[in-house]
Amino acid sequence: MVAENPAPAPRAAADDVLEVACQEFVELVTEHLEGALPEPVDRAVRAHLELCDPCVVYLEQVRSTAAALRTLPLPTLPAAARERLLDVFTALHGDPAEGGTGSS
Amino acid sequence: MQQQPGLPAVVAAVREGGSDAQAELLGRLRAGDRQAFAELVDAWSGVLLRVALLYVSTRASAEEVVQDTWLAVIGQLDRFEGRSSLRTWVFRILENQARSRGSREARTVPWSTAFLPDGDGADGGPTVDPARFRGSEDRWPRHWTDAGLPRPWQPPPEEAVVAGEVRRELRTALAELPERQRTVVELRDVLGLTSEEVCERLGISAGNQRILLHRGRARLRARLEDVYRGARGEPDDGG
Ligand SMILES: [Zn+2]
Numbered sequence: 584m585v586a587e588n589p590a591p592a593p594r595a596a597a598d599d600v601l602e603v604a605c606q607e608f609v610e611l612v613t614e615h616l617e618g619a620l621p622e623p624v625d626r627a628v629r630a631h632l633e634l635c636d637p638c639v640v641y642l643e644q645v646r647s648t649a650a651a652l653r654t655l656p657l658p659t660l661p662a663a664a665r666e667r668l669l670d671v672f673t674a675l676h677g678d679p680a681e682g683g684t685g686s687s
Numbered sequence: 688m689q690q691q692p693g694l695p696a697v698v699a700a701v702r703e704g705g706s707d708a709q710a711e712l713l714g715r716l717r718a719g720d721r722q723a724f725a726e727l728v729d730a731w732s733g734v735l736l737r738v739a740l741l742y743v744s745t746r747a748s749a750e751e752v753v754q755d756t757w758l759a760v761i762g763q764l765d766r767f768e769g770r771s772s773l774r775t776w777v778f779r780i781l782e783n784q785a786r787s788r789g790s791r792e793a794r795t796v797p798w799s800t801a802f803l804p805d806g807d808g809a810d811g812g813p814t815v816d817p818a819r820f821r822g823s824e825d826r827w828p829r830h831w832t833d834a835g836l837p838r839p840w841q842p843p844p845e846e847a848v849v850a851g852e853v854r855r856e857l858r859t860a861l862a863e864l865p866e867r868q869r870t871v872v873e874l875r876d877v878l879g880l881t882s883e884e885v886c887e888r889l890g891i892s893a894g895n896q897r898i899l900l901h902r903g904r905a906r907l908r909a910r911l912e913d914v915y916r917g918a919r920g921e922p923d924d925g926g
Contacts, residue, residue, distance in 0.1 A: 604829035605831050606830075609815045609905075610813065612901070613897055640838070644837060644911070644912070647844055647911075648844070648857075648908045649876045651854070653845070655857070657737075658732075658737065660728070660736070665728060665732075668757045671758060672721060673719060675761055
């Protein structure tokens with residue numbers, strides 16, 4: 584048997600208590616991660632996450648997606664261009680090791 | 688030996704103008720600390736190349752813009768007054784270089800013209816298929832259905848063991864995003880710019896930036912979900 588959906592049954596909340604359902608959560612997830620939600624809404628989001636494992640999974644997947652993007656290779660300067668820049672830098676600003684260690 | 692080096696150059700370079708960390712880093716650079724300079728070049732050139740491509744049309748042009756930027760940094764280092772962070776200053780130089788180069792190339796900057804309210808998906812429908820949620824008459828209205836709920840990804844896609852196929856899919860999906868979503872996702876997630884930096888680069892509001900990031904990430908998440916669903920067990924079969 585499939586476990587019963589762990590989502591919480593909406594409680595008979597007082598009128599001024601915000602409740603967030605899963606379908607709303609998935610549209611608030613980025614603002615939640617960015618810390619951009621007004622505090623009462625963010626509180627409702629956190630309360631939802633306490634009780635809803637699938638939305639925790641969804642949140643983790645969004646985080647994972649961003650983290651996986653961070654592992655993609657970045658463009659780089661050609662090695663020769665990089666070396667040339669470092670040489671120009673040294674030519675203009677000197678070499679602190681010069682005369683001291685004699686390393687080359 | 689010089690004095691004990693303080694923070695890594697890339698860390699000190701984001702500290703605010705006038706801070707001790709900035710002063711220390713500037714001192715090292717002005718004294719010719721090649722390694723500190725190399726650290727900045729290696730850490731930032733990827734980001735600078737990507738930002739340059741907002742203004743110029745080819746990779747070769749972007750490379751030239753970035754090299755010219757670093758040459759300008761080298762040349763102006765002694766005159767930099769440290770009112771902003773070093774990173775902000777470098778970005779400003781890059782944008783000046785890229786802008787003048789871009790106008791020589793008569794490139795239309797997409798950001799100046801294309802940011803219309805409902806261009807490529809800043810507004811729009813839900814980011815998750817509504818069929819995955821229960822109806823409003825259900826006992827648990829708008830909660831996941833049993834079939835629709837997201838399943839954990841094992842192992843997660845950011846881990847090194849994950850097969851190249853997952854990353855390839857991610858790269859393909861990224862390339863297929865609408866341009867403004869792709870640009871924001873690249874700058875934020877691939878290149879690691881802060882939201883403030885992205886807003887400043889692109890001249891968009893924080894709210895618009897979040898919408899584009901949200902829609903872009905949601906599409907990429909859905910694509911990865913397809914990969915994990917379609918190839919259960921495959922991402923970690925290397926053993
Ligand atoms: Zn939920």
